[in-house]
Amino acid sequence: MQVIVRVTDLSKQFKNLTAVDHLSFSVNEGDVYGFLGQNGAGKSTSIRMMLTLIEPSNGNIEIFGMDLAKNRRDILRNIGAVIEKPDVYKYLSAYDNLQLFARLSGIKPTRKLLMDQLEMVGLAQRADDKVKTFSQGMKQRLGIGIALVHNPQLIILDEPTNGLDPQGIADIRNLILHLSREMNKTVIVSSHLLSEIEQIATRVLIIDKGKKLVEGNASELLDPSQTIVELQTLDNVFTLQQLKLSKWADKIQGQRNNSIVIKLDRREIPALHTDLAGMQIQLLSLQPRHSLEDYFLQITSGNQHVDTYSN
Amino acid sequence: MLTLIQIELYKIFRRPRTYIAFGAIAALILIIQFGLKVDGKSYADFLMKDVGGSMEIDGNIINGYLICYIMLQLLLVHVPLLVALIAADMISGEANMGTLRLLLSKPYSRTELLLAKFLAATVYTIMLLIWLAILALFVSMWIFGIGDMFLMKSSYVVLISQNDVFWRYAGAFVFAALAMVTVAALGFLLSIFAENSIGPIVATMSIIVFFTILSTLNIPIFNALKPYLFTTHLISWKEFFDLKVNDANEAIIGSIQNPQRIITSALVLLLHIVGFVGAGILIFNRKDVLS
Amino acid sequence: MYKILFFVVAFQFAVFAQAQDMTSLVVKVKAKLDQVNDYEADGNMKTDVSFIKAPIGKVKIYFKKPNKFRLKKEGGISLLPKGGVSVNMSSIIATNDFVALSAGVSVVNGNSCKVVKLLPINESSEIVLTTLYIDEPNLLVRKAITTTKENGTYEMEMNYGAFAKFGLPEKVIFSFNTKDYKLPKGITLEFDDNEKTISEAQKLKNKKGRVEITYTNYVVNKGIADAIFIK
Structure with a gap:
């Protein structure tokens, strides 16, 4: 090309x-x-x-x-x-x-x-x-x-x-x-x-x-297997602890804006949901985005980059 | 390049604004002609009163030739405004309209574009003067007839034989064209700096009015400056209407009192044109187009 | 006392006799001029006035008795001393109401002339005094100096040629005083100082103006329509 x-x-x-x-x-x-x-x-x-x-x-x-x-x-x-x-x-x-x-x-x-x-x-x-x-x-x-x-x-x-x-x-x-x-x-x-x-x-x-x-x-940035999920819970510290002990540990991207960021395949979301319930985590919100949207959101909302976040 | 010039001319002559100038000149001239036709006698008397007690003018001084001179004297003060109206708008108008960025992203260099625009403004200016010549000279000649031309200068009067006048007008109009193109070049230069047309138009006029006042004031401290002000040279077309005299104080037909002054002024004006346009090109080539 | 009386009477008589003599001379000149009922002529006019730049121009001159006069310049505009040119010889002597006094003899261009002072009797006459230099044998006025009420003094010098028999000159030179001419530069819109060369500056100072008309092609007594004299 x-x-x-x-x-x-x-x-x-x-x-x-x-x-x-x-x-x-x-x-x-x-x-x-x-x-x-x-x-x-x-x-x-x-x-x-x-x-x-x-x-x-x-x-x-x-x-x-x-x-x-x-x-x-x-x-x-x-x-x-x-x-x-x-x-x-x-x-x-x-x-x-x-x-x-x-x-x-x-x-x-x-x-x-x-x-x-x-x-x-x-x-x-x-x-x-x-x-x-x-x-x-x-x-x-x-x-x-x-x-x-x-x-x-x-x-x-x-x-x-x-x-x-x-x-x-x-x-x-x-x-x-x-x-x-x-x-x-x-x-x-x-x-x-x-x-x-x-x-x-x-x-x-x-x-x-x-x-x-x-x-x-665009195909990569919009790829459903690269979905970003933002979790907001009552106790993020506890949640992070629990997640790091689970099978989701290597999918944790870090934390930003009082949310925990996890990168996963869109189809894994129900499983994550179930696991969170099992871990007794009090979930406030779970927001999935494809990565393009996620990038874009970063520049439109406060511009706080995730420290551990990389391309 | 030719395409560019054609397009620039097309743009100028498709704009209603362009015709304001032609209309304004026509209106002014026709009104003066009408007034003089109706009441020329009293105007002539008024003029001739000043010749002093000892001499008497016999004959009708209000003929086409004198009227054209009077009108040039009046109008060439105002024509710069009409020239500025277009020339000072050449770049700024496009910036204001938003077309400049599209124009400049076309495959022509900025130098070419500016030259084409300036040439188009020059063509406009010259057409304005041709229009002026048609109305002020030819129509006046037609309405009022021709004859000797009687002119009052500040310290003497000049009588130019009927057959000795026309070529002087030809020269005067060519010179006036040069003078007006200088005005156009100034307006053009200023139009590079602005993104609306009012600013450069007003600035062009202000500079001309300001310099003209300096040129007119007879204050010694400013007199030294005069030769360096282009406004001083704008009116050198008048030199065409002054005769040399021989030792017997006879005016020599076909002569010009100060041909050198015309040449000097023409060169000064040419230098200004080159300077203004050259500076415009230099500046414009480095300018970021943000409009 | 008698002596004085005699002297006065004798003087008066002498003056009278002289006046009679001069009057008859003027009348003779006038009679000669009176042969001309009308004329037209071509001419070349040269204007030499410090503040006027004018080329030599072709003119046509028309005259009709008693005092119609017209100078028409080709191209239409002529600059003339005020009241000057139109006062030609005929109109100077047109009136019979004058007193003529002898003022001796003089030579004008090699012609010896009688000098005659002409005083109009009419109080309202524009002319105050005219001095004529009359070439007695030829009955020609060689020179005239006229003082007017309004337009100052001007001098006419005449040279004669073929039409001397009608008293019509070949060349007339008018000399007159000019006043200053000056217009503000603001009115004429002249910006630069017109630095004059020295000779030119001197010319401008010369306050004596001259207009010279050379006549050719006289056509005498062939009749002229009055319309020509209407401006």
């Missing part, structure tokens, strides 16, 4: 803020690469560096096997992007905007190509209407149409579902799946919402405060 994007030791320092901190990751051909992080985690800064909008303070970006700093033009010709809000020229029609950006991307579009593109994003009926009359969802679709019009190899969508209603979110999700599965595109999609990513991503990167938290295949 070919590596499309390879980011090595990338950092960006704004005056007093380290937005991206020695970040490395790679995107393979055909991936739907989920780029997860809270607002301000450094997703947008990273994406902007990949599009040469922001100059990295340190590190290297390689796309399509070429150094971005040296082969900017050749690389950008093959990228389509929606960067945050899908802003276009409001005083122009959807068709005119699409045509303009198609030309900027180096192609000479025919009317048919443009109309097909608008058809694909569901805007053919509104082709000649000025964008200022469009809803947020329509603008988002137009933005994606613009990102795709020159048939790029790599598509970067930065928070594409921001401001969309549930139907709009579902539409975008289907579109991404369509691009990946039927058109064989590589897609990088960033979001601060796990729910958007976990259903479509083949690989996931979670960053927090500019640093990589985890990168992995």
Whole structure:
């Protein structure tokens, strides 16, 4: 499998803020690469560096096997992007905007190509209407149409579902799946919402405060045999003692937020339940999560990493 | 590059804002022309009162040539605003609209993009001046006819023969174009720093007004500065309308009193344009786009 | 006492006789000019006034008795000394109500002339005093200095050629005093100091203005429509 994007030791320092901190990751051909992080985690800064909008303070970006700093033009010709809000020229029609950006991307579009593109994003009926009359969802679709019009190899969508209603979110999700599965595109999609990513991503990167938290295949991170269970009991010390004496001992991950963390196969949960009852443990809650969700929860709730926790 | 310029021009001329300037110039000029057509006589009397007791002007000084001069004198103070309206918006407007990041992630270098944008702004500026020339010169010539051009300067008056005027206007408009492109370059440079268009537009105008005041003030301490202020050179188009005289104090037809001043001013303005645009490119190439 | 009386009477008589003499001379000159009912002529006009930069211009001059005068410049605009050019010889002597006094003889451009002071009798006349230098044999006014109430004094010097028989000059030089001319730079929107060269600065100081008109192609007494004189 070919590596499309390879980011090595990338950092960006704004005056007093380290937005991206020695970040490395790679995107393979055909991936739907989920780029997860809270607002301000450094997703947008990273994406902007990949599009040469922001100059990295340190590190290297390689796309399509070429150094971005040296082969900017050749690389950008093959990228389509929606960067945050899908802003276009409001005083122009959807068709005119699409045509303009198609030309900027180096192609000479025919009317048919443009109309097909608008058809694909569901805007053919509104082709000649000025964008200022469009809803947020329509603008988002137009933005994606613009990102795709020159048939790029790599598509970067930065928070594409921001401001969309549930139907709009579902539409975008289907579109991404369509691009990946039927058109064989590589897609990088960033979001601060796990729910958007976990259903479509083949690989996931979670960053927090500019640093990589985890990168992995979605299949692994979502693997039911790697389920994380958080136990809350009346007496955690006693519970831990009891567990360490049981067959669960080697599955204990540690403790965090007043919970005991155990990693197990989802199917083992009933057995755990039964054992806990047998050990006279007064259980307050038992919460299973797949590991992606668990990672994500760490950055959204208090950021307290488990000391013994490792990847 | 050509595609970029085409696209930039397309964007300029598809915006309603662009036509404000053309409309404003047309309105101003037509109003002045209307006023002079209706009541030109009293305006002429008012003008000629100042020539002093000893001389009398015979003939109608209010002809197309003089009217164009008056209008240029008035309008070239305001045209910078109209130029700034577009030029100072070239980058900041895109930043404000949010299109800049998309534009800059296209396979063109920032230098190319800036040059294309600046050239487009230049084309706009020149078209504005052509529009001005059509209305202020040709329409005035048509409405008021042509004739000798009688000009009052601060310490002397100039009478330019009818046949000696038109080429001076050609020169004056070319020079004015250069002057306005300088304004455009300044606005353009400032537009790099902002993410809204009002700031750079106001800043461009403020700088021009401020420097113009310095240029106008006759205070010795500022006089030394004057040659270095580009605003001093913006109005050198007027030099086209001054004649050399021979020893017998006859004005020489086809001559210019201070051709050197026109050349110097043109060079100063060119240097400013290169400086402003060059600085813009340097700064913009290093700028992180966060809008 | 008698002596004195005699002297006074004799003097008065002498003055009267002289005045009679001068008056008849002026009347003769006027009669010569009166042959001309109208004329038109082409001319070249040169303006030499310190604060005026004007090229030599082509003009057309029209005159019709008694005092219609029009100078039309090609291109439409001419700068003339106030009240000056339009007061041509004919209109200076148009009136019969004057007192003419002899003021001796003088030479103008090699022509010896009688100097005649012309005082209008009419109190409301714009002209206060005119001094004429009359070439008696040819009945031509070679030079005239006119002092007006409003417009100061100007001098006309005339050279004659082919149309001397009508008393029409070939070249007229008007000289007159000019006043200062200055407009604030704020009005003219001139920013830079116009540092004048020394010679130019001196020219500007010269307060004597001159307008020179050279006449050619006289057409005399062929009739001119009044419309031409309406500005």
